Amino acid sequence: MGTQYFVVPTSVHDSLMEAAFRHRGYTADESQAAARFCHQASLHGIRTHNGIKALHLDEHFGSKAGGCKPGAIIEKLPSKYKAVQRWNANRKLGMATAFEAMDTCMKLADEYGVGIVAVDNAFHYLWGGGYVIDVADKGYIAYTNCTAALAEVVPFGGKFPTLGTNPHSWGFPTRDVIGYPICVDWATSTVATGRIQQFAREGKQLGAGWAVDKDGVETREAAQVAALLPFGAHKGYGLSLIDELVAAFIGGSLPTIRNRWDKVPAGEKGTCAFFFQCIRPDAIACEDFACKRSQKENVKAVIADILGHGNEKSMLPGQIEAESAALSKKHGGLLFTAAEVDAFAAIAKEADVAFDSKSFKSVEV
């Protein structure tokens, strides 16, 4: 007994997303980038950060709230440093900004071995994993971090949420090696707020290390939750702090007012910051691989060793996403639940485009 999914042809999904973003005032290029990225997320089975979420974010923090400006022009600041660029995105759509930044990182890496783009005044890019998977598939070691929209996480030992769920995403070019790019990608909170809300609805006790009450004491009761905990105690706290610090060096301001536009005083800022990096794998190949292996053969041998010795049940990060992508391709479209198809119907209605909810074949997975 699996879950029932509806198979939405990619062209239907992409056209709908494009129309929806155009309807919200975004340019053709921005809307295409949004459609391309939401496609990427749903292809990889990312149900929490798909097109529905993208439009929800746009409504609550984006074009309808002032956090994102359709048609914004990215200002690329002059720099004496050749492998690092610094951009003021002027609140341009996060997905369009992120694709362009990663393209630039790859070009810089082609010349310098590494390329970095730091972006200020950025708007939510949805899912960091999507960009690093995309870039890893083009042959680069990719990395991105960003400040999450809201400060929802307490620092280790603290009681008030002053950190974002600040994610980190790494991608490795391993498709030739194991069939898909390894993608290490997660938020630095143990769980997302959505998970707490889900447990509250279901009346279930929270897991250990998930959240604290208003006094900073860990709680397992969803009703008592005042803030999230970083994963792994002080270690996850450090990882969350890194995103805030990198953002602070770039231009991000006080975490507690970020995206809380009613609380941002004149002269202050409420925008996010992004950090992108690509490295050419051949730039770090020291040409002394054991047993005369090529770099790829060496990576393959190392992965086989890690998953050998009785560790066959271990998975690689990125494997679930790759399996979702294979499933989508097998069924010839993107897979959505009935509730998600309903949400798309509502989006189509808002954008005033045709969308026949009843036209999709269903599969049980």
Added chain:
Amino acid sequence: MGTQYFVVPTSVHDSLMEAAFRHRGYTADESQAAARFCHQASLHGIRTHNGIKALHLDEHFGSKAGGCKPGAIIEKLPSKYKAVQRWNANRKLGMATAFEAMDTCMKLADEYGVGIVAVDNAFHYLWGGGYVIDVADKGYIAYTNCTAALAEVVPFGGKFPTLGTNPHSWGFPTRDVIGYPICVDWATSTVATGRIQQFAREGKQLGAGWAVDKDGVETREAAQVAALLPFGAHKGYGLSLIDELVAAFIGGSLPTIRNRWDKVPAGEKGTCAFFFQCIRPDAIACEDFACKRSQKENVKAVIADILGHGNEKSMLPGQIEAESAALSKKHGGLLFTAAEVDAFAAIAKEADVAFDSKSFKSVEV
């Protein structure tokens, strides 16, 4: 009631370390680098990775075991990529290699905004935090990771140790801002093997998420421990895997034979790999700081926001190390326990140099 420490003058410590490494066959430059680094570790209160540990590592994995070659020459491979260098360290002393690699990263960053040095055939560099603190104090955002000597950690969901305790270390130039560089630095296992051994000696129950038995089932009994667990479940696993993958792209071979020289077949490799990176903070400054703050003032405001709102009890990563350094400076030397002074006396005896254990004043801290 504090702990009693003996104050060893820095010149006494540094001379002893230099002599001990010279005695093991290292060159004057290598021995000076070792002394400088061990000084750095003890200054910052790092009791697990000081000069005593460095010589212990040298004995078990280094010059006496074949993992490290005194006087080795680093081969700097040609590259068409200007901001990234690739070095074959030929098993040169890790501390000397790491200082030189970070110096090169800084020079590359001065020109390109970012500089990376990837090092193959490397030997243990002791404590990544020491390098990033050093480089952060010179004004750069610093990062390093490496493959740890031995595979002691199971992948998430696995049962056999095929990953090192693979650390990550980040340093931020915040001395002008808060009085010390922020340093995020830890291993990717929940605890080190030494901690398990300590708990075994004391007959204490292990913490949750520390270790597994031979079947990969988590255990709280020290006697049952077959391998360590990564911290934070799949998230820490991903972070440990990153070091193995970066090493595999550089030239590191199978984790399970690393530094197990009796198990390394002909043509195979048992060495570690290092990755170093420096970024110029001004290269990522997008010049749109809120309230016309400077970059430093902005970083200060962000940190104050994070530790404000009732979070005064939170600490910043690097704070404990900074407090240790202040204490050492206050007492005019490096602080060691009686057992550590005894270990130094044994080191002095091996190196055939004078060392008067009774000459140090003691302080209670």
